[in-house]
Amino acid sequence: MSTYKPDYQRxxxxxxxxxTDxxxxxxxxxxxxxxxxxxxGTSAQPVExxxxxxxxxxxxxxxxGKGTFVLERE
Structure with a gap:
C-alpha cells in the first residue's frame, strides 16, 4: 500500500x-x-x-497586496 500524496495535498x-490545532x-x-x-521544497504550482x-x-x-490570512472558524 502506497502512502504517496501529491505535494499540494501534503x-x-x-x-x-x-x-485546526x-x-x-x-x-x-x-x-x-x-x-x-x-x-x-516545491515549485509554485503545488503551493498555489x-x-x-x-x-x-x-x-x-x-x-x-497584503497576503493570505487565516479566517475565523465557525
Whole structure:
C-alpha cells in the first residue's frame, strides 16, 4: 500500500493541521508563496493548488497586496 500524496495535498494537510490545532490562529498571516515554496521544497504550482484548496474550504483568504490570512472558524 502506497502512502504517496501529491505535494499540494501534503502542503494543504500540513497548513490545515496548523490551523485546526491553533498553531495558526484566525487573523494570522501565512508565509508568502515564495516562503512556502522554500519550506516545502516545491515549485509554485503545488503551493498555489494547496492555497486554492484551503480557500475553497473556507480556512484562509487572500487579501490583494497584503497576503493570505487565516479566517475565523465557525
Amino acid at each position: 502542503i494543504a494537510d500540513d497548513l490545515r493541521e496548523q490551523i 491553533g498553531r495558526l490562529s484566525p487573523g494570522d498571516k501565512l508565509p508568502s508563496k515564495r516562503e512556502l515554496r522554500d519550506i516545502y 493548488a494547496a492555497l486554492f484548496l484551503l480557500r475553497a474550504e473556507g480556512l484562509i483568504e487572500g487579501r490583494q
